[in-house]
Every structure is written in structure tokens, then in C-alpha cells.
Amino acid sequence: MNDTLMADNIVEQAAAWRAAGRRVALATVVSTWGSSPRPVGSQMAVDDRGSMAGSVSGGCIESAVAHEAAKTMEDGEPRVLSFGITNEMAWEVGLACGGQVQVYVEAVE
Amino acid sequence: MKREILDRLLAAKAAAIPAALVTDLSSGLQTLVYEDTVHGGFGLEPDLLDEVRRRIRQDRSGLLVDPQDEDGFRLFVHVHNPAMRLLIVGAVHIAQALAPLAALTGYDVTVIDPRGSFATEARFPGVKLNHLWPDEALAELKPDVRTAVVTLTHDPKLDDPALIAALRSAAFYVGALGSKRTHALRLDRLRDEGLSEAEVKRIRGPVGLSIGAVTPAEIAISIMGQITCVRRGENHPC
Numbered sequence: 574m575n576d577t578l579m580a581d582n583i584v585e586q587a588a589a590w591r592a593a594g595r596r597v598a599l600a601t602v603v604s605t606w607g608s609s610p611r612p613v614g615s616q617m618a619v620d621d622r623g624s625m626a627g628s629v630s631g632g633c634i635e636s637a638v639a640h641e642a643a644k645t646m647e648d649g650e651p652r653v654l655s656f657g658i659t660n661e662m663a664w665e666v667g668l669a670c671g672g673q674v675q676v677y678v679e680a681v682e
Numbered sequence: 683m684k685r686e687i688l689d690r691l692l693a694a695k696a697a698a699i700p701a702a703l704v705t706d707l708s709s710g711l712q713t714l715v716y717e718d719t720v721h722g723g724f725g726l727e728p729d730l731l732d733e734v735r736r737r738i739r740q741d742r743s744g745l746l747v748d749p750q751d752e753d754g755f756r757l758f759v760h761v762h763n764p765a766m767r768l769l770i771v772g773a774v775h776i777a778q779a780l781a782p783l784a785a786l787t788g789y790d791v792t793v794i795d796p797r798g799s800f801a802t803e804a805r806f807p808g809v810k811l812n813h814l815w816p817d818e819a820l821a822e823l824k825p826d827v828r829t830a831v832v833t834l835t836h837d838p839k840l841d842d843p844a845l846i847a848a849l850r851s852a853a854f855y856v857g858a859l860g861s862k863r864t865h866a867l868r869l870d871r872l873r874d875e876g877l878s879e880a881e882v883k884r885i886r887g888p889v890g891l892s893i894g895a896v897t898p899a900e901i902a903i904s905i906m907g908q909i910t911c912v913r914r915g916e917n918h919p920c
Contacts (some may be wrong), residue, residue, distance in 0.1 A: 603707065677707060
């Protein structure tokens, strides 16, 4: 079975990438308002090759988060990102997601 | 995340020990809180520590704002509890569909069946198998509030002891396969065994959401849908 589909194993994925010598950042949904598509605690791991595992929304903000994650991998500084997902934006990406999410991005040492 | 914190978190998850990773969003410092100990980068006042442990028990990740601090000192509590469990009684055809579906949903699945020809590795690759009689198996596996139990054998000799044990446990979901008629007969037997009306009413039977399921895979979907509904769907009929 595809392990990346299984719930709650993103930290393990991040650790595995780190152990393989890659730089890794971990993004975690820390708060939500309205009808955000992924609950608090949802995670996405990103590595320095652009690999992604997990998600922090229904696909609306993942690329923006990955972009910020690259900065965190670079400077090691954690970041708190806020997104308000408008209906227009949801329409653009073809997903029925709205609401607001706050995402914490940290480097994995 | 510091290497030491990461390693400790992974160890806790691997050992199925409940833990919460508490992150100070201003500094990035992190502390791991267990039921009995604390380990990490900053200390927590006793009342905050109590609140973090309450969150672990409630399985509720989220922000924690210190009311003493007007500067917006913010902590994020990320609860890492062991996986929810599904105990399937009866290594039957439907179980072959339900076990992988439940695993995909994030459940730690055990299939219980004392009949050696049913509960085989060939029929259930990679699934935990338990060959004890169902009541003994449940006594060993101790269903808790994060456990669902489903009986699928159609055989009262196997299903009934499992149901009695499940109904007297804290399992959040108890389901039994069988038609309305079969289920009515089952409830009569369980009442005769001394179970109360409130206890037998906990059984979801006929099991699963009413979606017209026919094949084993479809029935597995209806069962997994109902378990999900009971767990998540506060205001939905399940």
C-alpha cells in the first residue's frame, strides 16, 4: 500500500528524507477558520528537490507553502504563514475549498 | 525541529505512546509532553501542562493562548496519539476488502478468527491476524474509546461472544453484519445473555450506511463510511 496515503506519517517521511541527506521542511496547519479543507494538525513535508508528501489544504496553497518552505530550508528560520482562500481562488484551482488557514513551517534538523 | 525532539517523537509514535509536541510559534522552541513526563526546549507552567495533557486525552490539536500574556505568546499543541484501531471478527470475504480500506483510512487493523483456514497470511497479506476465540481476543486487545469492533462471521458462536465483550468495553463503534431478521434474533440472544437494552442498542446492525451496497468492497465502504460518520459526523445521522 502507498504509505504516503496513510494518515499521520508525514513526520516519518520527513525524517526519512533527512536521513537520506536532503534538506527538509515540515509545514503544519496550526489554525483554521471557516470551511478550510484540512484540519488542524495536517502536515506536509517538503525536501530540497521539490518532493512533497501530505497536504495542508485541498491543493489550494501547497505550492505557495512549498515556496516558503524552500526559504526555511535555506535560512533555518521557522515561519508562520496565513492564507485566506477566496472562492475565486478556489475556482481557479478547481477545488471547492475556502476559509482561512495558518501554517507553521519549520526546518527539520 | 531539533534532531533530539524529532527522534523522541518518532520513538513515541513507533511505540504507540500518546504525546504532544508543543511549539512556541514565536521562537520555534519545542517541548514534548507525555502523560507522565516532559522533555524539551522550554518549561510549561503547571496549568498549561494540564491543558496540554487534556488535549492529548481529547485528541485535539490546536493553539493554546496563555491568558497571562498579553503579547500574544502562542503555543501550538500537536497531539500525536496512536492510530485508531479496528478489530474485525471474521476473516471472511468482506474482511478482505474492509481491512485494507480501514488501513488506508489510518486505522490499525486486526482480523480475529480462530478458524485457521480463514485467517491466513495469503488471504490477508500484511494484516495483523489473531487466532484466539473472539472473546479471548478482545480480552487481550482491550478495546478502548479509540477502537471500533465489527463482527462479520454470521455465526453466533463467534459473533455473539465478540459482541458481548465489545459492548462491555469502551469501543466507540460496535457493528454486526446480518439482515434485519438475523439482527433481531441476535438481539434476543444477547438479551438472554443478560445484556441491557441500552447495551444491545449500541450495536450498529444491520451494519453500515444504507447505500445499497452489494459486493464485499461496497459493503466494506458502507461500514467504513459508518465508522467515519460515528467518529466525525457530530450532527449527521449514521
